[in-house]
Amino acid sequence: MNVLIVDDNASAAELLQELIVLQDHTARCAFTAQEAIETFDSEHFDVALVDLTLPDRPGTDVARHLRQTAQDRPLMLVAISGYGVGDAAGAQAAPLFDHYLQKPIDFDALDRLLATPPAAA
Numbered sequence: 001m002n003v004l005i006v007d008d009n010a011s012a013a014e015l016l017q018e019l020i021v022l023q024d025h026t027a028r029c030a031f032t033a034q035e036a037i038e039t040f041d042s043e044h045f046d047v048a049l050v051d052l053t054l055p056d057r058p059g060t061d062v063a064r065h066l067r068q069t070a071q072d073r074p075l076m077l078v079a080i081s082g083y084g085v086g087d088a089a090g091a092q093a094a095p096l097f098d099h100y101l102q103k104p105i106d107f108d109a110l111d112r113l114l115a116t117p118p119a120a121a
Contacts, residue, residue: 001025013029051080059081
């Protein structure tokens with residue numbers, strides 16, 4: 001799978017990228033919403049891991065754009081956030097995503113998600 005990692009914490013994003021590559025996937029990092037949108041628009045991704053709090057726009061805006069751009073192409077959107085699904089920000093974002101992982105990310109849970117092909121939109 002080709003994975004887009006969107007997180008303004010460069011160290012965390014790059015570590016996640018290394019772990020994903022070790023699992024025989026490909027991955028690219030974007031550190032802002034704008035960079036994520038430009039990267040997604042120029043390359044095919046099967047999965048996008050999107051932080052909810054980015055410096056230039058909310059991760060929910062990124063999710064909406066990616067979903068709309070993907071159209072009927074299968075895409076798995078995964079929210080990654082320090083907020084839990086029970087928090088206001090997490091609850092508001094949850095319906096836009098297929099899955100929700102709270103930071104620090106459980107890598108076993110992420111591996112299970114990446115082993116599942118994304119469903120058609």
